Amino acid sequence: MPDIRRSGGRLALGAAATAVTLTGAVLAGRGLLQDEPPPAPPPATAQAVQAYTSPSGSPALARSLPRLLDVPKIGVHVALGRLGLNADGTVRVPPVEHPEQAGWYSRGATPGERGAAVILGHVDGGGRKGVFYDLGRLRRGDAISVLRADGTVAAFVVDSVEKVAKSRFPSRRVYGPLTYAGLRLVTCGGTFDRRTGHYTSNVIAYAHLA
Known part of the structure; x- marks a missing residue:
């Protein structure tokens, strides 16, 4: 893993980091709802998380x-x-003061394009539930859709949802290259x-273009 530290709501990346080696420190809720922990997915195995295998000729859309x-x-x-990088190399995330917001990591694929499209959102903030507070309720087969600038809708099907300790964040599984059009939704979870002052885990939903 690269040398990573979180400061001022931003993710600082060490010199060894690349655009796809981000970790579980990406998002951090304020824990203002810690007496009511966010929903968690059932325990997942590596096999279940990686259950989707790209078939030959799997669909993909233009960027x-x-x-x-x-x-x-x-x-x-x-x-x-749109979430990019600051001039100092830190990754922009949705402001925790507006937990209802979500953002797409613009250095990855666009949703529907071949590759990993990553969308980030907080679990809570400002004493309110965040946009992805209930992410852990998703199950295999659930639908996700993204309206795109060209007027098309990229329709996805959830493959799996996992809760993973931030110290073991699966960077490659989330941000790494794919042979199909994949989508990852990422937030915080677990105990506060x-x-x-941080949640101990991340909740990640994996999906593929239907």
Whole structure:
């Protein structure tokens, strides 16, 4: 793993880091709802998380910027911001003061394009539930859709959802290259550590273009 530290709501990357080696420190809720822990997915195995195998000739769309994210199962309908890198190499994340917002990591694939498209959102903030508070309720087969700038809708099917300790964040599984059009939704989860002021885990939903 690269040398990583979180400061001022941003992710600082060491010199060895690349655009796809981000870790579980990407997002950190304020723990303002820690007496009511966010929903967690059932325990996942590596086999279950990687259950989707790209068939020959799997569908993919041309590159087009994402505009709106819909996750009907958990009541999410949100405009997507664009999350890039700051001049100092830190990764921009949605402001925790506005936990209802979500953003697409612009150095990855666009949703529907071949590769890993990653969308980030907080679990809580400002004393309110965040856009991805209920991400752990998603299950295999649930639908996700993204309206794109070219007017097309990229329709995805959830393959698996996992909760993983931030110290073991699966960087390659989330941000690494894919032979198919994949989508990853990422937030915080698990218990809130009052000593560090962060959640101990991340919740990640993996999906493929239907």
